[in-house]
Amino acid sequence: MPRQNISCLSDNIFTLTLTVVCVENRRSLTVNTGLRLKALQTLVDVNGVKRLAGEEWLLTGEEQDEYYPQIGVEVVSSENRVVLRSGQFCVVLDPVDKKFKPQFGRRELRKGCSSFFLHPGEKIEKGIQSSFVLSEDEAIIVVAREEFKDTNLQGKSVVRKCGERWMIYGPVEYIPCIEVEVIDKRKQIPLSKNEGIYVQDIKTGKVRSIMGPESYMLKSYEHLWEKPLDPIVEELLRNGGGTGSGDIRKIAYFEQSVDPQFLKGRNKTRVVTYRCPGNTAVQVNDYLDKTARVVFGPDLAILGPHENFSVLSLSAGKPKKPDAMKSLCLMLGPDFISDELEVETSDHARLRLKIAFNNHFEYEKGNTESEAKVFAVPDFIGFASRQVGSKIRAAVALVPFDEFHRHSAQVIQHAVFKDTTTGSMLDYLKFEANNLVVTSIDIQSIEPVDRKMSDSLTKSIQLAIEISTNSVEAAAQHEAMRNEQEAKGYLERQMLTNEKESEKERCKLVELKAITAAVESTGQAKAEAQAQAERVIIECESEIEAARLRAKALEIEHYAKLESQNMVRRGEIDFAKSQDDLELYREKSLADIEVKRFSDMVKALGADTLAAIATAGPDTQVKMLASLGLESTLITDGNSPINLFMTAEGLVKTGHMQ
Template sequence: MADINSVIRIKPHQYIHVLDNNTNVTRVEIGPFTFTRQDHEKVVAGPEPMIMIPLRNYCTIANPVVRKDDGALVLDEYNQVKLRHGDEEIRFSQDPFPLYPGEKLVGKVTALQIVPPMRALRLRALRDFTDNKVQRVAGDEWLYEGPGTYQPRIEVRIEEEIKSTIIAPNQALKLRANKAFTDRTGVVRKAGEEWLIRTVGGYLPGVDEKVIDTINAYILTDKKALHLKAIKSFTDESGKARKAGEEWLVTSADSETHIPDVYETVVGEVPITTLSNRQYCVVLDPIGTTGKPQLGQKELRKGELSFFLRPGESLERGIQNVYVLNEQEALLLRAKETFTEGTTNHLAGDRWMIYGPTDYVPPVQVDVVEKRISIPLDDNEGIYVRDIKSGKVTTISGRSYMLKPNEELWSMELEKTVEEILVKDNNNPEFADNRDKTRVVTYRAPHNSAVQIYDYKEKKSRVVFGPDLVMLGPDERFTVLSLSGEKPKRPHMIKAIALYLGPDFMTDVVIVETSDHAKLSLKLSYNWQFTVDKTKKEDAAKIFQVPDFVGDSCKAIASRVRGAVASVPFDDFHKRSAEIIRQAVFGTQENFAFTSNNLVITNIDIQSVEPVDQRTRDSLQKSVQLAIEITTKSQEAAARHEAEKLEQGARGRLERQKINDEAAAEIAKKELLELQAQSAAVESTGQATAEAQATAEAQAITAQSNVDQARLRAQATKIRAESELLLIKQKREAELAYKKQLDDLELQRQRELSTIEAKKFKQLVDSIGQETLKSIAQSGPEMQAKLLQGLGLSSVMITDGSSPINLFNTANGLIGGAPKASKKF
C-alpha cells in the first residue's frame, strides 16, 4: 500500500515538477491526474496552476524551452527539456500551459497595449531581426501608428507613446530634424533643419522629428500689416527668394493671415497711416521703384491717403496738418536746399513768407520757421522790430504790423532796479516775470511828476511831465534817481524813476549844540516844491541836475540850523526855538531856493526838541514832573470833595429804598400765603374729582370694549361661515363646470368619431363603387351554385356529426328535388 504523502491529486489545469533521483531529470506531470510518487522520485514544485493567457493578453517567459517547427519539445541526451538560457519569449493567448523546469514567468499576464487613433509608439530595436521582410538593426527606431493593437516582441522596446499634435486653422507646427532623413512628403531633411507643417488636422511627428512649437498666424486687416525680417537666406512660402537681413511687409492684400516661417522673425505690427484731406507727412528714406530705401531722400505725401510705412521708412515729424492761414496770418519759410518752385528759384538759406488767406503744404526742401500773426497795436502799444540784415532796431506802434521775412522781434532788457521800480509803481508783482520783452516798455508818469529818459544812441535826454505815458525807444533808458531816506537821512535809500515836483514835505533829525554846550536833537519837517517852466527844455533838464536833492537839501538846511543854534544858550533857544531856526534857514526871505535844480523850501516845522545829554534830560524831566505833580494833587482834592458829596446823597437814597422794599416784601408775603391756601383747597378738590372721573371712564371703556369685542366676534363668525359657504358653492360650481366640460368634450369626440366613421365608410364605398359591391355580394352564392353544379349536386349539407341539425325543412328540398343523384356528407 502506497504512502498517503506519496499520492498527489493534480487537478485540471495544474502541474507538478517531479525529480527522478536516479536519472536526475525533472519532468512535468499535468492534471487531472493522481500521481503516486515512487521512492526515487521527489516533487520539487507544485501543484501549481497552469499559465492561462486570456484573449488580447500576453506574458513573458524567461529561459523558454526549445521547440521544433511542429511544436514538439527538444530533449537532450538525458531526456531533459532543452532551454534557451538568458533569453525570453513572449506568448500570446493560447491553451493553459505549464512552466517546464527552468522556465520563469516574468511579471504577470498583461493586456496587449491598444494604440488609439492619432497616437503612435516609438519603438527601438534591441537586436538585429527581420520584421515583415524589413531588416531591423539594433538601435533602429520607428513608429507603430494607431489605431491598432501592438504585438510586443522581445527584440523591441517601447521608448514612449507619442500623441498627435492638432493643427488648428491659422496655425502651424514647427519641427526640427534630429538627424538627416526623408520626411513623409518625400523631402530630404538635414540634421538640425527646421520647417513648418501648415496642414490643418492632427500631425504625428516621426522618430527623427521634434516638435519645437505651435505658431499662431497673425491676422492681417486693412489697418494692420506685419513687418518681417529674414534671419538667413531662404525662399518664402510665395516662392520669393529672401536674403539674410532683408525686411519686408506683409499686408492683407498679400494674405488675410500669415504664419511666420522658421527663417522669418516678426519685427512688429505696423499700423496703417491715414491722412485726411487736411493732413500731410514727410517720409524719410522712402522705398523706391527698385524696392530699396533711398537713403537721405524725402517724400511728401498728401491726403486723402492711406499707406503702410515700409521697413526703413519713417515720418519726419509725424502726421502734420495743412497750414490754414487767414488774412492776418503768414508763414515764414526757409529753403534747406536750392530748388525751383513754379517760376521762382530759391537758393539754400533763402527766407520768404506766404501770406493768407490760403492753404499751404511745405515741400520737402522747405522748412517752416514759424507762423506769424499780424500784431494789432494801439496808440499806447508798440513792439521792437530788428532787421536781421542790418541789425537796426525800430519801434512800431499805433497800427497792425506783420513782420517781414528779414525782421524779427527784439527783446528789450532792463536793469534789475528799473524792473523792480516798474513792478512797484504798476502794482503788479508778476510784471517782472511775465513781461513780454518784445513789447515797448511803457510807464505811466504820475500827476505832477517828471521822468527823464536818456537816448544812448543820440546821446541826449528828454523829460516827460505827468500825467503822461512814457514809451521807451530801443536805445532809450530811464534815469534812475537814488534819494536819501529814513530819519536821520541816509543816502541811496530810495530808488525812483519819477521825480515828484511837489509841494511835499520831508522830515529829518538834526543834532545841534547850544553855546552853553547843551546837545539837542531836533526833528524838523520841510515843505518843498520845484519851480520849473515845463515849456523850457533847459528848466526841465535842470531839476535832474542834483541826483539826490533830498540829501543835499537836508544837509544844507542842517548846516544853517547848527550854526544858528551854536550862537545862543539853551534857555534862550528853549524859549524861541522856532524863531531862531526860521531865521537861520530863511533869513529875511520867505523861502529857501536852490538855484542848481530849482528846489524851493517853503516852510519849516519843528516837530520835537529833545536833549541829547542825559543830565540835561533828567533836570528837564524833574521840572516837568514837579509841575505835573502839583497839578495832579489839586485835581485829586477837588475830586475827593465831589466824591464825598455824591456818596452822602447816595447813602440817603439807599436807606429810603430799603424801607420801601421791606414794606413791599411784607405785602407780597401776605399775598403768597393766601394763594398757597387757595391752591391747597383746589388741589384736594381736583384730586378727588379726577379720581372719580377716571374710575367712571375706566368702567365705561371696559364695558364698551366688551361690547365691541362681542360684535367683532359675531362679525368674524359670520364672515367665516359666509366664506366657507362661498367656498363650498364655488367648489360645487367648479365641479359641475368641469363635469359639463368633460361631457361636452366626450360628446364632441363621439360626434367627431361618428362623423369620421361615416366619412370613412362613404369614402370606402365610393372608392369601391356600386358595381364592385354588387359583385362582392353576389360572389358567394354564385360561387356556391357553380361549385355544386360542378360536383353534380343540387344541394349539400356538411356537418361535423356532433351538432344537431333540423332536417324537417331540409328534407323538403331533398324530396322534391331534381331526379339527379344526391349525396350527403
C-alpha cells in the same frame, strides 16, 4: 521639417527613423498686415520671383491670405499698414520704385486719405504729421530747402531760392511740399492801449517798439526782442518805483503804482511801462541818442528799446542817512522833509531838535533846461537837510540856552529865511542848484542831549505839574463831598418809596398764592384719573400688538423653513446636473483629443509613408518564401487553411529568437 534616416538591417530589411528639426507655424495675413521676409540663400519665393541671398521683400495680405514658412526664407518682422487720415501727411525717405528698388537720397510726400505699407529700406521722416490749419490771425514761416518753382496765393508762379524765407497766412490748410521746411508758427499779438512789444529786424539788427491799440503780426524777418533791465530797476518796478525800510514815510506813496504784471514776472518782450504818481517826475535816458526826457505824473512812462530810467538814491530816516531809499520818481511837492539835528548853544548846552520843513520844486513844463535842472541834484532830500541844518546850527551857536529855550521858533525862522545880504526876512528859501523851494519850517521837539540838564528840566517840569495837580485835586475833593451829600438825601427818599411799593406787591402775591393752591388740588385729582384710564388703554393695545407680532413671527419662521428646504433641493439638483455635464464634457474632450492625435499622426506621417508601411510586411514575406522555394499559396487540409504569409512571419520571428 522631419528628417528621414534609412538604415539597412540586412540585404532586404530597412528601418525608417524620423527626426523633427523644428516646427513652423502658419502665418495668417489680412489686408492691413504683412510680413518682411529675407532670403538666406538664392531661391524662388512662393510668388515665383527669384530672390538673391540677403535680399528683403514685403509680402502683404493683398497677395495671399496665408503664408507657410519656406526653407531658406527668414521672417524679419510683421508690418502693419500705415494709414493717413484726412489732414495728415508724411515724408518717406528712400522710397522704392515700381520694381521695388530703393531710390536712395530721395524724399516722397504722401498725403491722406491714403494707406500704404513701408517696403524694406523705406523710413518715415519725423513720423506722421498733421497739416497746418491756420486761422485768420495765424501764419507760418517756411524756408526753401532747395530751389524750386512755387505758386503764391495769387496763383502766380514764383521761383524760390535755396534758403529763402516767406510767410503763409491763414485762413488756409497747408501741407508743405518736400522742398519746403516749416521753421516757425506765428500768431497775431493783440495789443491794447498803452501796451507794446519790442521787435528786432534780423536783417539790419534794428530794434523798434510797436504800440497798441492794434493786432500785430511779426514779419518773416522779425522776431520778438527781450529788453534787459538792471536788477535794481526790476526791483523798483515790482515795488511801484521805490524801495527802502518800511518805516520810511514815502514808501507808502509808491503802492499806487505797483503793476501786477511785474509781480508775476516781467515778460521781457513787452514794452516796459511805469505809472508815474501825481506830482512826480521821472527821467528817462536814451543811451543811443544820448538824450534825456522827463515824464510828469500822473502819466505813463514808456521805455523805448534803448531807454532806461534814472534811479535816484535818496537819504531817509531820522537823522537822515544817505542811500537809504531808491526811487524812480522825484516828488515835486508840495511835500515836507523831517530831520533830527544836534545843536549847541553859546553856553555849550547841547540840544536835539526834530524839525520838519515844507518844500516843492519850481519848473517850467516844456523847457528842457528847467526840467533837467530838477534832476541836477540826485539826493535832493539829503542836500536840503544838510543846507537847512547848517543854517540852524550856526544860528543856535550864537545864543545862550535860556534865550533859545524861550525864543526857539524865532531863532530858527531867522536862521533859515533871513537874507544874509540885505538882512530882511524872506517868504521862502530857494536852492538854485535844483530849484528846490523851502516855504516853512516847524519845530516838532527840543530835547537836551546832556543827561544832567535833561534831569533838571524834568524835575522843574514835574514840580510845576505837581503844584497844578494839587490845586486841581483839592477842588475836585470839595466838589465830590458836595455831590456825596446830595446823593445820600436822594437815596433815603428812594428807599422809602421802594418800601411802599413792595408792600403793595406783597398783598398781590398772597392773593395769587391762594388761587394757585385751589387750582393745584383740583388739577391733581383730574390728572390722576386721566392717567389711570390711559394706562389701561395702553396695556390693552400692547397685548393686541404683541399677539399680532407673535403670529407674524410664526408665519415668517414657517416660510423660512420652507424656503431653506427648497434651496437645499435645488442645490442638490444643480450639483448632480453639473457633475453630469462635467463628465459629458470630459468624455467629449477625450474623444476630440484622440481624434486630433490620430489625425495629427496621419498628417505627420503622410499618405505615402502610410502606404509604404502597410505594404512593407507582405512584400518581405513574399520575398522570404520565394527564397525558400515556396509559392505564395494557401496550404490547407480542406478544413483549416494556413496562410503562408503568416507562416513566413513566424519563421522570421523564430529565426530572430534563435
